[in-house]
Amino acid sequence: MALTDALKSEFEELVKKYPQRRAGLIPALHRCQEDLGGWISPEIMEDLAEFFELEPIEVYGVASFYPMFKLRPQGKHVIGICENVACDLRGSDEIIDQVCKLTGAPDGGTSADGKFTVERLQCQGACTTAPMFDLDGVYHEELDADKVAAILGELQ
């Protein structure tokens, strides 16, 4: 059983917000990813299926639809860089290159030491403060080379 009792009782509260239990599935997937290792394992999906009275394939169908849910283990730090048009116009490609160089992670993969995962993201709603990246769930905006070096330097 991957799902903890604490999460299960939290989800029992969560589903009270909705007339149908299943509506709690996406918020529950978020909480699992936060608390249970940064990704959604097949075991978590099986447990959630049992909790939400669904087939495991239905949980997989939902988890695999949404880009925020990771179906593979991630690096210790996850850096998602927006590559959409507003960021692209302000040089996000250079930010992507720099982040890959500084972390040793390939563009769209995890560094050999498992410390960093770098991914490209679609528009994150930070267009007027472009370019941006999301580091472990926190936005960093109006990036330039110095700022990126300083932010990543603190993680080393």
Place this chain on the structure above:
Amino acid sequence: MITPASETYLLTRAEQPGSHTIEVFKRLGGYAAIEKVLKQGISRSDVTTEVKNSGLRGRGGAGFPTGLKWTFMPDPEKDPRTRYMAVNADESEPGTCKDRVLMREDPHGLIEGCLLAAYAMQLSAVYIYVRGEYRVPYDRLQAAIDEARAANLVGENILGTDFSCEIHMHKGAGAYICGEETGLMESLEGKRGHPRPKPPFPAGFGLWGQPTTVNNVESIFNVPFIINKGAQWFRGMGTEASPGNFLCGISGHVNRPGIYEVPLGISAETILNEYAGGVWKGRKLKGWFPGGSSTGILPAEMISTAMDHDSIKGVGSMFGTGAMIILDETACTVRASRVLAHFYDHESCGQCSQCREGTQWLYQIFARIEAGKGEVGDLEALERISKQMAPGKTICALADAAAIPTLAVLRHFHDELEAHIREGCCPLRSKGEGGQSQSAQEVHA
């Protein structure tokens, strides 16, 4: 020198320190509208009528009149089903970041709007569907709901009256398609965000099959101001067909990108030059998206167009979310088209073959033109595919959002596209004018 808007109200509170707390919100006149309605016994239909008379049009992209949408909800005397509203806070149209600011800096303003909507439409619950990446706005809204509940403004018997309303937060998980109202409802029910065929419309068959209205954050945010100050006050700003102020996010190649409150009908040129400080680096304007990436790009010579629904439609594009994206003379429109075609390919939910296949082909063709491997006939192919995808050929408008801007770039920047194919590279780079650094080949190798 900034020409001031006739009056501003949307961002006035947000500029004050602590604007996200109930204490500051109330000090600045917050919750006065719902209090007025409940204490003076203003009828539910009068609230709807005021919103309808204001002419407020939805700020989420379609520009549909908000008050009129409310009247589509069935009469509860004849249809006793449970009634809902879903607030669309899945802000993800490229270029658009206004709702993020409202939710983060002025969450109680949205809650008060929800309460008025709930009162007018006799809702039993409101769900605010916030995109999963917006963690700070989500937390601010949740804290604001908790504060409002403690102040007897959310929950049972609000302010001691017989009006009750629950407001629930709900987190999305990064899919653009969930900003489409029926995709949003599917997602809120815990499913893949596959849009539903319409009809039936949400007012008849929405969340869990019950009558539902879906409204954008900024639309609902306008409601308390309209109730406080009246429809006539609201109509004093903007144009006859598009009244009020709107939040214009302006991004890309400008000196001062930002979110500015301006009246509808202001010229795009004024926003660009007086608010955003003009095109950056002393360069010339090449093109601009008027309202997010799903609205067709316009050439520099159309920058004097007024920013309102009818004027932008008149020049062959759409007002959309009012989010202007500016391209300077060094920007490559093929590259911008490839970036966006990739986005729509990535975000197509896959239900309709025209969209699933069409977005992929548009992306592949733009990528190969950018990489210098364009073929004779590619521009005709782009046009043919786009016309097979749109308008109105699919369950939702995502296919239109990919296809119509493709037709716009073909219309306004045909020569540049053709030069890419003829010269086998970006004409801007080959002339040594700078441009952007990386080719599509490198990006997608």
